[in-house]
Structures are given as structure tokens and as C-alpha cells.
Amino acid sequence: MTRWRIVVLVSMVGLPVLFLLGVGSYHLWATGWLFYAWWPMAGSLALAYFLAWRWQRRKKLLPRAETPPLHWTDRDHAAWKLVEARAAAMEKVDPDRFAESQFFFDIAHEMALELARFYTPNADDPFGPLTLPEILAVVELAAHDMSELVGQYLPAGHILTINDWKRARQAADWYRRASNVYWATAAVLNPVQTALRYAATKFGLTAQFDRIQANVILWFVTTYVERTGNYLIELNSGRLKVGATRYLQLRERHTIPRTPPAEPTPAAPDESVRQVTLTLMGQVKAGKSSTINGLLGERQAVTDVLPATAEVKRYSVQPADIPSKLVLLDTVGYGHTGPREDQLRETENAAQQSDLILLVLHARNPARKADVEALDRLSEWFAGRPELKMPPVLLVQTHIDLLTPAMEWQPPYDWLEPKRLKEQSIHRALDAAREQFAGRAIGAVPVCAAEGRVYGFEEWLLPALAENLDRAHAVALVRTLRAEADANKVGRVIDQLRAAGKQAAKIFWQSAGK
Ligand SMILES: Nc1nc2c(ncn2[C@@H]2O[C@H](COP(=O)(O)OP(=O)(O)O)[C@@H](O)[C@H]2O)c(=O)[nH]1
Ligand SMILES: [Mg+2]
Numbered sequence: 001m002t003r004w005r006i007v008v009l010v011s012m013v014g015l016p017v018l019f020l021l022g023v024g025s026y027h028l029w030a031t032g033w034l035f036y037a038w039w040p041m042a043g044s045l046a047l048a049y050f051l052a053w054r055w056q057r058r059k060k061l062l063p064r065a066e067t068p069p070l071h072w073t074d075r076d077h078a079a080w081k082l083v084e085a086r087a088a089a090m091e092k093v094d095p096d097r098f099a100e101s102q103f104f105f106d107i108a109h110e111m112a113l114e115l116a117r118f119y120t121p122n123a124d125d126p127f128g129p130l131t132l133p134e135i136l137a138v139v140e141l142a143a144h145d146m147s148e149l150v151g152q153y154l155p156a157g158h159i160l161t162i163n164d165w166k167r168a169r170q171a172a173d174w175y176r177r178a179s180n181v182y183w184a185t186a187a188v189l190n191p192v193q194t195a196l197r198y199a200a201t202k203f204g205l206t207a208q209f210d211r212i213q214a215n216v217i218l219w220f221v222t223t224y225v226e227r228t229g230n231y232l233i234e235l236n237s238g239r240l241k242v243g244a245t246r247y248l249q250l251r252e253r254h255t256i257p258r259t260p261p262a263e264p265t266p267a268a269p270d271e272s273v274r275q276v277t278l279t280l281m282g283q284v285k286a287g288k289s290s291t292i293n294g295l296l297g298e299r300q301a302v303t304d305v306l307p308a309t310a311e312v313k314r315y316s317v318q319p320a321d322i323p324s325k326l327v328l329l330d331t332v333g334y335g336h337t338g339p340r341e342d343q344l345r346e347t348e349n350a351a352q353q354s355d356l357i358l359l360v361l362h363a364r365n366p367a368r369k370a371d372v373e374a375l376d377r378l379s380e381w382f383a384g385r386p387e388l389k390m391p392p393v394l395l396v397q398t399h400i401d402l403l404t405p406a407m408e409w410q411p412p413y414d415w416l417e418p419k420r421l422k423e424q425s426i427h428r429a430l431d432a433a434r435e436q437f438a439g440r441a442i443g444a445v446p447v448c449a450a451e452g453r454v455y456g457f458e459e460w461l462l463p464a465l466a467e468n469l470d471r472a473h474a475v476a477l478v479r480t481l482r483a484e485a486d487a488n489k490v491g492r493v494i495d496q497l498r499a500a501g502k503q504a505a506k507i508f509w510q511s512a513g514k
Contacts, residue, residue, distance in 0.1 A: 069230075071254070071474035075386040076233050079118050083229030086111060087222045095214060098221055108228050112138075115229070119236035130235070137244040138231040145227045150220070237387050239478065241485030250480055254473035256323055275316075275325040276472040278465075279350045279391075282360035283335040283370055287398030290449035291360055292330050294457045295319070311346035322466050324473070329354060334370050351378055355479065356465075356472040357393045359441065363429045364402050368436050375440050387482060389475045394464055395433050395444035400426050401453050411455045415446060442468060 028034040068080050086107070097103045116126030123129065234240050240247055253274050280288040296317050313330040331347040351357055357378075359371060375393060382390035401409050403425035415426035430444045437444075445464050447456035 069474070070470055071389065071477045072233070073237070073386060073389050073478065075119070076237055079115055079233050079236070080229070082114055082118060083111065083226060083233070086114075086229070087225040090218060090221045090225060093221075095217060098217055104224060107225060111225070111229055112232055115232045115236050131241065133243050134235055134240040137240040137247060138228070138235050140244045141231045141234075141240075141247070142224075142227045145230075146224060149223055149227075153219075237478075238485060239481040242481060246484070247481065250477060250484070254477040254480075256470050256473060273325050274323065274473075275327055276355040276469065276476050277327040277329065277353065278356045278358055278472075279329040279331065279347075279354035280358045280360055281331060281347060281351055281371075281374060282333050283362065283365070284333040285335075286333060286360045286362045286365075287449045288333060288360045289330055290451075291358065291396055291398060291447065291461075292328050293451075294447060294449045294454050295326070295328060295461070297454065297457060311343045312350045319462055319465075321462060322469065324469060326465070334374060347374075348378065348381070351391070352381060353479070355391050355476040356468065357391050358396050359393050359437070360396045360398060361433055363397045363399045363426075363446070366432075368433075372436070372440070375437070379440075387478075389478045391475045392468060392471050393437070393441045394468065395430075395437060395441045396461060397426075397429055397433055397444060397446045398449045400429070400446045400456070401448045401450060403429060409448075409453060411448075412459065413446075413455075442471070 025034075028037050068077060072080070113126060116123070116130075120126055120129070231240070234247070242250070256274075280291060282288050292315055296315060311332050315328040315330065316325055317328065318325050329350040331350055332343045334344055334347065359375070361368065361371065379390060382388055400413075403422065405421055405425075408422055410422075413420070413423050413426055415423045415430065418424040418427040426446050430446060433444050434441070443464055445456065445460035447461055448454060
């Protein structure tokens, strides 16, 4: 359909409406009803004004960017500050520039340089180390997010053309001109009232709607900056080396669904299972193996023992109330009588490969120096690798049955609001542990892991795991994305060499056969 046909159609639909508008207004005026009709109309407009003003001020009309993803490291958060500053600066840019494609290209380029310099301050060419697939992944992922956001939140976003975009500002002027004609006509009919209403509308709605429009455009530009910045951070942290498709797959796998599935997912050796790895750390005889037994308890769905190293045993379990499979690494532990250095290294190695650490503490043994040292060594290791996230540490106090009064064992114990003596002892023991590990642990739970007295797993430990599962998955996502990229690097080159070799052999035999 050509433009003039559309104009004809719109006018033919519009004319009767305009006619009714005029006749209706005249009729209201002629019968004297205008006075009464004006109040509800003015009320409706006033309410619209108020809501527009309020939503604008609170920026509720369009969604603000969500909080940074959980899997980001400290370095990523620092980089995000740069992105946020740039997004905020968009408010000061001349809105006419938003209609130029060059403008969007320029911001993306500037931002890519800025972030690359932030991550590799000493590189001669900050883009030098990047691979083509990961650069393409940024474009693909950011474009995908933008298209979803526009489809979801921009009214009529799917039919908005660049010309509409450019004309959006002119349209505001046309509207103003058209409404001036209306007011002029009305003024002839009823000068005083019209003057009053004119003032009310002029300083109210028109200004608000102008601002709404400006905000929509600003929202688009800000979101563009934030989405692009988000994936540039993923790029510079090396998490896009696996490519966009695999990145999305792994991200999905480490996102806990809002509504848990009706049946727990069976822990098949299927690669697509959502799983996190937990390492049990602690002193020798603290109760690590017993805690694992408690977690593997008969009420859990599936358990199996998997071979790991001589020093580290590997188990897996799918607890009923947790939407992920837990892989449990049991370590030998440390202490003054101390294991050998190579055993210690195995423990540390396990902790470095895990997503959550259960630091198992004997409630009756107040010597915690070895545990603090072990955690600090681990923090140091992670501090030297800013591209990784240190797993959160949850304190598990075992042997609570031996706390005073040691003779008594009558669970359940309400240690959160302690009344009985035993409850008070547990409460105190946990307070002490939290203090000893202040800043190093995310929480503390009590258990009794002694055979026949098992208590606290369903009550405290599993709920604490469920509560911190998303944090563990955030660590897992970063870890697996990095690990897979490194593994792929070698694997792919070998594949490519093998293909090249086959090709060469084929050519050789063909020419030999001739
Ligand atoms: N009374 C009591 N004994 C426990 C508890 N947890 C573990 N034990 C015992 O402490 C000893 C050492 O436990 P173990 O799990 O092998 O410690 P690990 O060296 O850290 O793996 C074993 O004899 C366990 O039966 C507990 O909560 N209460
Ligand atoms: Mg053990």
C-alpha cells in the first residue's frame, strides 16, 4: 500500500471522529452540560498527569537493568562500574544522535576498548588476544537480549522504523500545533474556562508526554550500553571462548529454576544434569566422612561412589529438596599430627575445583588455627586468579551431641531460640565459630553425624545448602566456562590436525596410486 492510500484511509476513519468531537463539544456547550462534563474529564487527566509524573520519577515505565549476574567476580564488578558510568552519561547526549547508526557503533567500539584496557592494562593491542568466535558471541548475545527486551517492553517496538524514530520528536511538535488549533476554537466558544483549562493542560500532560517519549528513547540507548557492556565483560573474563550457544547452554544449566520440577531429576550420568561440586574440608577426624554419610542418608534419591584420587573420594547424591545433583568430595584433612604435603595438595586441589566448601568443625575442639590457615591459603590461590570465583564456605559443626550436658541426647534442639542447656551450648558453639571465621564463611549449621544419632541434616544442613545453591552455581558457571574453553583449545586443534592429516594421506595415496 502506498502512502497516499494510507492517508486516505486514516482521514476517512478520522474525519467522523473529529466531526463527533466537534459536534459533541458544541452540544455540551449549547446545552450547558459542558460545565458538569468538564470535571470528570479534568479528573481523569489530572490522574493521568499524576501517574505519569510518578512513574517517570521512579523510572517505573520501563525496566531498569537487572542487578549484575551472581557469577561475576570482583574484577567484573569493578568493570561494570565503567559500563554504568557510560550508561548514565547517555542522558547528556544530544537525542538527535540516537537516530544515527554510527553512534551505536562508536559507543560499542569505545566501550570494547575501555573494557579490554581495564582487563589487560599492559597489552599493546587490547584486542590482540581475542578470537573471532568470542567477538561474534558478544554481538550475537547482546543483539538477542536487545531484541527480546524491545519486543517485551517497547509498545509497538516491532513495527517501529528508523523513520518513526526520527519523526518521534517532530510528532511532538505536530501534536502541539494541532492542539493549539483546538484550543483556539474552544476559546472563541468559551474564553474564560478555556483559558483555565488550557493552562492546566499546557503545563501538565503535554510536558509529561514529551518526557515519556524522551525516556523511551533514552531507555533504549541505556539498555544497549548495558547489554553490550555485560557481554564485553563476559568476553574479557574469557567466558565466551566456548561460543554463544555453549555459553547459553551452561548458563541455563547453572540457573536454578524458579519452580522446582514435580519429581527430582534422576542423577543419570547424563551430561545435561544440573550439578554442583562440594568439597568437605577440615581437620582429621572432624567428622567429614560421617557428614558425607549423613548427606547420603537412605532418604536421598540416588547415591553412588565414584573413583577419584587415592586421597579424595567422590560421591554423588540427589537430595529430595534440592533441585541440583550434589557431587561430594571427601578429603583426608589436616591437623597438627598432619597428613603429608601431597595429601594436603590433593585437598587444596579438590577445593579449587569445587563450587561450595563445607568446612567441617569438631564442636568440642576449639583449635581452629589449621582451618583458618587452610582457608587463607585457598583465598590466596583465588586472589591470584581474578578470572575465577572462590567457592563460598559453609561451616558445619559436628559432634554437637558431645556438648554439655554431654549425657543428654534428646533432639530436636531449637538452638536458634535456646531454652534448654544443650540448646544454649549449641548456640554458643556456633556463635564462636562464626566469630572465628568472620568474613570467611557465609553461615554455620550444627549436625550430629554419629551413627545412630544422625541429626541436623534435614533440619539445618540441607536447607542451608538449598539457600546457597545459586551462589554455588554461580561459581560452577565461571569454573566450567573457563575449564571448557581451555579443554576445547587443545581438543579442537587436535581435531583440526587430524582432519588435515587425513586429507594429506588421501592426497598421498591418490598420487601414489597413479
Ligand atoms: N559423637 C559423635 N561422633 C562423631 C560425629 N561425627 C563423627 N563422629 C565420629 O568421629 C570419628 C571421626 O569421624 P570421620 O567422619 O571419620 O572424620 P574425618 O576424618 O573428618 O572423615 C568417627 O569415629 C565418627 O564416628 C558426631 O557428630 N558425634
Ligand atoms: Mg574421612
